[in-house]
Amino acid sequence: MNKNLAGRVVPSEANGRSFPPYQGVGGFKPSGRHAGPPIKSSADFPGNGDKKTPNLKEALVRAGLKDGMTVSTHHHFRNGDFLAEQLFAAAHELGIKNLTWFPSAVFPCHEPLIRFIEAGTIHHIEGSLNGPLGAYASQGKMPGLGVLRSHGSRYRALQDGDLRVDIAVIAAPSCDPFGNMTGATGPSACGVLGFAVADAHYADHVIAVTDNLVPFPCAPWQIAGNLVDQVVVTERIGDPAQIVSGTTQITRSPERLRIAELATQFVKAAGVLRDGWSFQAGAGGTSLAFTKFVADEMRRAGIRASFVRGGSTAVVVKMLEDGLTPVILDGQTFDLEGVRSVRENPGHVMTSPFNSYNYHGKGNIASMLDVAILGATEVDLNFNANVVSHSDGQLLHGIGGWQDALFSKCTILAVPTFRNRVPIIRDHLTTLCGPGELVDVVVTERGIAINPRRQDLMEAVQSTDLPIRSLEELKAGAEALCGGSGRTISPNGEPVAVVTWVDGTALDTLYKTS
Amino acid sequence: MVGGCLAVTRVGFAGPSVRSDVLVTVEDASALNVQVESTVYAMFGDEIRAQTMAVLNSIGNPPLQVSLEDSGALPFMIQARLEAALVKHLGGHLPALAGPRREPKRDRLRRSRLYIPGNQPKFMPNAGIYGADCLILDLEDSVPISEKQAARSMVRHALATLDFGCSEVMVRINAGDLGYQDLGAIAPCSPDVIVVPKVESPDDLTALAAQLDELESPAYIVAILETSLGVQRAYEIATATPRLIALSPGVEDYLADLRATDREATVWAHGAILNACRAAGISPLGSVTTEIHEPERTEAYAYKMASYGFDGVGCLHPGQIAPVHRGFAPTESELEEAGVVVTEFERAVGAGQGAISVRGRMVDEPVYQRALRTLQRGGAR
Structure with missing residues (x-):
C-alpha cells in the first residue's frame, strides 16, 4: 500500500498485477504499443463461413477454457441478461476454477452468480460492481480484489494489456453463422452493442451467442463476423423488457424534480443552453428529468443541439425525432424506444467507449460536451466526489461512464443534500472516484454550488435569482437537519476493491465492512 | 390498556418501503432496556441511542422495554415518535416545546397551499423548498383516527425545528374536542395560521379565537365551510373574529351534505363564500386541485379560480405549485x-x-x- 497524489492509500498491486498510483489528471501517459490478440488465419475457419457450434459448453471447450482464465460479458441487456449465468453454469459443469470475470457492468439480475464465486468457478470480478454483488464484495467474501474501471478505462485496460481477455462471450440479438451481429433487431433486440466492441477486437477468442440466427449477411452489422471465432445458438439470451431497469424512469420524487429544474435553470442562466450545444445525461431519474426539462426549454426557445450523448431513452429519441438534435451518439440503449430508434433513425449512431471517451483516443468526445449531468454518493468541500460507495463503506454502484464524462466543459453533479439522514457533502470521502478540479457545479434541492475555479460560471449567473450557495452552506444546512454528519467509517479493514482512474492508475481503495 | 401490563404500544412506521421514519415500540418490563435497529446504524447508531436515553432520563428512566426500528428518521422525527409512544403508553402530556416565534402577516400571497400529511414525516424537511405560498401541516383528513396523537407530536416538532423558507405555515386541526387538543399542542410552536374545518357557526370561531388568546398565540384563522349550514352562514362566520383571514369551501364534504354527486352543485357555495369574504374584507381561497401529474389541467383550474375572484387554491403535490402560480399570474x-x-x-x-x-x-x-x-x-x- 502507498499514498497517491490525491492522498489516498492504494495497493501497489492487485490480483498479481502492479498498479501505478494516481498521478493527477493527465499525469500518467503510458508509452509503448497496444496489446493485441494472437494472429489468426482465415484458412483455419470454415470456407463456407459457418462457425456454428452446437452449444455454449462445447464452444468453451473448443475455445480452450482453462482454470484461471479471464472471460468477459457485456451489459447491453442491463437487468435482463441471461447469458452470464449460462456461461458460468457451463464453466462450472466443466469443473473449471478460478476464472476472472470481466463484465462491462453487473446488475441485480446477476445475484445468482454469487454461487459460482462460492463454488470457486469465479475467483473475482473486474468490472463495475453494483447491487448484490457489490454488497457481497464489500463483505470481503470475494477471493480476489475487485478492480473498478469506468467504461472508457475498461477499453483502455485492454489496449494497455492490464488484463487479457481469453474468451469474450457476446450476447448477439441477431447474428449470422459467420458472426456478423447487431443489437437492433431480433426478439431480444437491445439497441447498440457498444460495450462489446473492445472485447471483439482484443480478446483471444470471441464467441457470439444468439437467439436469433439470421442468414448471412446480418446487415447492417454492428460488430463484424471477421472478429468472431464461434457462433452459438441458444433459446434466450436476455429479456429486453428488463433493459428498462429502475434507473431509467423519469423520477416522480419532488426533491429530484426540483434538482433537475434547478439544473435546467442553471444551464439556461449560465448561457450554456444555446444553439449548437451538446450534453450527456445518464439514465438516473434526475438526469432523465433534466433531459426532459431542457428539451421543453429548447422547444420553447427554438434552440437545437449539435449532438446528444446517450444512453438513449424515449426522451432523447423524441428530441431526435422532433429535430431538437440531428444526432444521438449512443453508447447504450436504456429503453425500448431507444431500441426502435437505433433501428429506424440514421441519426441514431452507435458508439463504443473508444469513440466516446477512450484515454488513448486521439481526442476525446467527452471533453467536447458542453454539459454532463451526473450523480454522486458523496461530495467533499473541494468538489471531489464518490460514486461507488455509501458513507457507511458499502460498495453499491459501478463507475459506469461517470469518470469519463467528468471531462465535459461543464460537469454538473445533481445530488440531494442528504439521503436517508446521511449528509452528502462531507469533510472526507469514503471513496474518491473523481477529482474536484473536473467538477464544475453541484446542484442540490437547497441550492447550487459553483466550483471557485469556474469564476466564469459564477459571473454568468450572479445577477439571476438562482439560489447560489457555497458547499459549506449546503453542508451546514444538511447537518443541522440530520444531527451532524454521522460517524466517519475509518478504513481499518482489509481491501476488497481498488478504484482506478481513467488512465489505469490506482485512485482509491474500498475496504471490507464490518 | 388499563393498568398497562402486557400492553404493547407502537408509534411510527418501519419496513422495506419506509423512508425517514422510526417505529417506536414500548412495553412494560422489569427494568429499562433500549434496543436500536437502524438503516443508518453504522453512522448514527450512537446518536439515536443517546437521544433515546435522554428522553427516557427526562421521565425518570421507567422500567420499560423501548425498541426503535429506524429507517433514517431525522432527529426531530425520532423525538416526536419517542414522546408520542411514551405518552400513549404511560399517559400524561407531551413535554413542553416551543419553536422560533413566527410573525404572522395578514396580507400576503396565498395562491398555493400545499398539504403535508401530519403523520408522514418524510414530506416535511423539504416542504419549504418548493416555493409554495402556504404549507398546511394536516392533522385532519389525511390522518387516520388511530394516528391523531402521533401526528400532533410530529407536527409540533416539525414546527419547532424546520425552516419552511418563505412559505407561510398553517396547521389544519381537527373539528371539535380533538381540535382543542391539537391546538394546545401546536400553538406554542408558533404556526402562522390555524385552519379549522367543518365550521358551521360564528361561535366556533369566537371560541377558537378565545383559546388562541389564552395560549398567547398571534396565529390567524382560515375556516373551511363544508356543510350546507356553514355555507348558509358564510357572512356571519366571515365577520366572527378579526383573527379570520380567509374562508375556503370543502368541496367533497359539502357535496355529500347536499347529497349531490355533480361538482357543478358547488357553484352556489363558491359564490356565497366569495361574496361573504369580499363583503367582510377577507380572502376567498379555493379548494384543492386533484390532478397531481397534469400541469396543464392544474394551471387551467387555477386560472379559472383566479378569474372567479379566488385568491388561491390547495395543492396535494409540490409539482402543482408552479402551474398554480402560472394560473394566478397576470398576462x-x-x-x-x-x-x-x-x-x-x-x-x-x-x-x-x-x-x-x-x-x-x-x-x-x-x-x-x-x-x-x-x-x-x-x-x-
Whole structure:
C-alpha cells in the first residue's frame, strides 16, 4: 500500500498485477504499443463461413477454457441478461476454477452468480460492481480484489494489456453463422452493442451467442463476423423488457424534480443552453428529468443541439425525432424506444467507449460536451466526489461512464443534500472516484454550488435569482437537519476493491465492512 | 390498556418501503432496556441511542422495554415518535416545546397551499423548498383516527425545528374536542395560521379565537365551510373574529351534505363564500386541485379560480405549485399595463398629485392598488 497524489492509500498491486498510483489528471501517459490478440488465419475457419457450434459448453471447450482464465460479458441487456449465468453454469459443469470475470457492468439480475464465486468457478470480478454483488464484495467474501474501471478505462485496460481477455462471450440479438451481429433487431433486440466492441477486437477468442440466427449477411452489422471465432445458438439470451431497469424512469420524487429544474435553470442562466450545444445525461431519474426539462426549454426557445450523448431513452429519441438534435451518439440503449430508434433513425449512431471517451483516443468526445449531468454518493468541500460507495463503506454502484464524462466543459453533479439522514457533502470521502478540479457545479434541492475555479460560471449567473450557495452552506444546512454528519467509517479493514482512474492508475481503495 | 401490563404500544412506521421514519415500540418490563435497529446504524447508531436515553432520563428512566426500528428518521422525527409512544403508553402530556416565534402577516400571497400529511414525516424537511405560498401541516383528513396523537407530536416538532423558507405555515386541526387538543399542542410552536374545518357557526370561531388568546398565540384563522349550514352562514362566520383571514369551501364534504354527486352543485357555495369574504374584507381561497401529474389541467383550474375572484387554491403535490402560480399570474399585457400605472402614479404622488391620467385612463388610489396587486401576483413586487 502507498499514498497517491490525491492522498489516498492504494495497493501497489492487485490480483498479481502492479498498479501505478494516481498521478493527477493527465499525469500518467503510458508509452509503448497496444496489446493485441494472437494472429489468426482465415484458412483455419470454415470456407463456407459457418462457425456454428452446437452449444455454449462445447464452444468453451473448443475455445480452450482453462482454470484461471479471464472471460468477459457485456451489459447491453442491463437487468435482463441471461447469458452470464449460462456461461458460468457451463464453466462450472466443466469443473473449471478460478476464472476472472470481466463484465462491462453487473446488475441485480446477476445475484445468482454469487454461487459460482462460492463454488470457486469465479475467483473475482473486474468490472463495475453494483447491487448484490457489490454488497457481497464489500463483505470481503470475494477471493480476489475487485478492480473498478469506468467504461472508457475498461477499453483502455485492454489496449494497455492490464488484463487479457481469453474468451469474450457476446450476447448477439441477431447474428449470422459467420458472426456478423447487431443489437437492433431480433426478439431480444437491445439497441447498440457498444460495450462489446473492445472485447471483439482484443480478446483471444470471441464467441457470439444468439437467439436469433439470421442468414448471412446480418446487415447492417454492428460488430463484424471477421472478429468472431464461434457462433452459438441458444433459446434466450436476455429479456429486453428488463433493459428498462429502475434507473431509467423519469423520477416522480419532488426533491429530484426540483434538482433537475434547478439544473435546467442553471444551464439556461449560465448561457450554456444555446444553439449548437451538446450534453450527456445518464439514465438516473434526475438526469432523465433534466433531459426532459431542457428539451421543453429548447422547444420553447427554438434552440437545437449539435449532438446528444446517450444512453438513449424515449426522451432523447423524441428530441431526435422532433429535430431538437440531428444526432444521438449512443453508447447504450436504456429503453425500448431507444431500441426502435437505433433501428429506424440514421441519426441514431452507435458508439463504443473508444469513440466516446477512450484515454488513448486521439481526442476525446467527452471533453467536447458542453454539459454532463451526473450523480454522486458523496461530495467533499473541494468538489471531489464518490460514486461507488455509501458513507457507511458499502460498495453499491459501478463507475459506469461517470469518470469519463467528468471531462465535459461543464460537469454538473445533481445530488440531494442528504439521503436517508446521511449528509452528502462531507469533510472526507469514503471513496474518491473523481477529482474536484473536473467538477464544475453541484446542484442540490437547497441550492447550487459553483466550483471557485469556474469564476466564469459564477459571473454568468450572479445577477439571476438562482439560489447560489457555497458547499459549506449546503453542508451546514444538511447537518443541522440530520444531527451532524454521522460517524466517519475509518478504513481499518482489509481491501476488497481498488478504484482506478481513467488512465489505469490506482485512485482509491474500498475496504471490507464490518 | 388499563393498568398497562402486557400492553404493547407502537408509534411510527418501519419496513422495506419506509423512508425517514422510526417505529417506536414500548412495553412494560422489569427494568429499562433500549434496543436500536437502524438503516443508518453504522453512522448514527450512537446518536439515536443517546437521544433515546435522554428522553427516557427526562421521565425518570421507567422500567420499560423501548425498541426503535429506524429507517433514517431525522432527529426531530425520532423525538416526536419517542414522546408520542411514551405518552400513549404511560399517559400524561407531551413535554413542553416551543419553536422560533413566527410573525404572522395578514396580507400576503396565498395562491398555493400545499398539504403535508401530519403523520408522514418524510414530506416535511423539504416542504419549504418548493416555493409554495402556504404549507398546511394536516392533522385532519389525511390522518387516520388511530394516528391523531402521533401526528400532533410530529407536527409540533416539525414546527419547532424546520425552516419552511418563505412559505407561510398553517396547521389544519381537527373539528371539535380533538381540535382543542391539537391546538394546545401546536400553538406554542408558533404556526402562522390555524385552519379549522367543518365550521358551521360564528361561535366556533369566537371560541377558537378565545383559546388562541389564552395560549398567547398571534396565529390567524382560515375556516373551511363544508356543510350546507356553514355555507348558509358564510357572512356571519366571515365577520366572527378579526383573527379570520380567509374562508375556503370543502368541496367533497359539502357535496355529500347536499347529497349531490355533480361538482357543478358547488357553484352556489363558491359564490356565497366569495361574496361573504369580499363583503367582510377577507380572502376567498379555493379548494384543492386533484390532478397531481397534469400541469396543464392544474394551471387551467387555477386560472379559472383566479378569474372567479379566488385568491388561491390547495395543492396535494409540490409539482402543482408552479402551474398554480402560472394560473394566478397576470398576462404579459396586464403586467406591462400595471407596471406603467404603478410607476406613473408613484411619480405623481411624489410630485404631490392625487390622480393622474395614464394612457388616457384616470388613475387614482384604488386603480393604483389594483395595479400593485397585479404586480404582486406576477411576482414583480
